[in-house]
Amino acid sequence: MSPTSTPRESQHMHSVFGQHPSGVLLAAQLVAVLAYPFLDDSAPGRALLGVLQLAVVLIALWAVRRTPALSWIAVIFGAPAIVFTVLEALVPDADWVVLVSALLHTTFYFYISYGMIKYLFHDDRVTRDELYATGAAFTVVAWGFAYLYAAAQVVWPGSFIAASGTGEREWFELLYLSFSVLTSVGLSDVTPVLAHARSLVMVEMVAGVLYVALVVARLVGLTVSRHVR
Structure with missing residues (x-):
């Protein structure tokens, strides 16, 4: 690679990332999901x-x-969420820290998903970033419900059980449950057993169906109509 081509390639990469922030967000979430099993067993x-x-x-x-x-x-919800992410890493056994962190992350991710869904409905054109935003909004909703479940099991201990037994479920298990419920595949071995937890899971079921019926169906309809025109 010649020295003159490096700045041009860097500028191109910066342009791609700048034009498709939703794609970067989707990629970051998927990387975090894939990295979790490799990193959770040690303090580093x-x-x-x-x-x-x-x-x-x-x-x-x-x-x-x-x-x-x-x-x-x-920013109002994201900045405190960052602070409590650090606190939760330092004192993972403090229930109040886990609860506040989960509630802040829940509110933050639901607001981000609202913004992205509103972004998808703001015009009648389908851009590449809007395609990325469709996937990113879906994963953001799943993360939001996972944090909501984390808060629920602090308020109502024993809300969820799994094949490994009773007790507090790890956040990654709750994220797995959230993706299973939101996609309606029903493959999770984590099960809500208390009434409040089941209520939250039912709400996510409805959210998953509505997302496909409203957001994805609209996107497909706009794409088809554009090709027809």
Whole structure:
């Protein structure tokens, strides 16, 4: 590679990332999901996971600037979420820290998903970043419900059980449950057993069906009509 081509390639990469923040957010979330099983068994790994979670929050803040949502509202919830992500890594056994962190992340991710869905509905054109935003919004909703489940099991201990037994479920198990419910595949071995937990799971079931019926169906319809025209 010649020295003259390096700045041009760097500028091209910067342009791609700048034009598709939703794609960067989607990629960061998928990387975090794939990295979790490799990093959760050690203290350095958990610290690196914390850094990844912080990165996802920051990328989400960056991505929401392209949407019709209000960035300052996202910052109001995102900044404390970053602080409590660090606190939770330092004192993972403090229930109040886990609860506040989960509630902040839940509110933050739901607002980010609102901004992205609003972004998808703001015009009748389908851009490449909007395609990425469709996937990113879906994963953001799944993360939001996973944190909501984490808060629920602090308030109502024993809300979820799994094949491995009773007790508090790890956040990755709750994320697995959230993706299973949102996609309606029903493959999770984590099960809600208390009434409040089942209520939250039913709400996510409805959210998953509505997302496909409203967001994905509209996107497909616009794509087909564009080709027809």
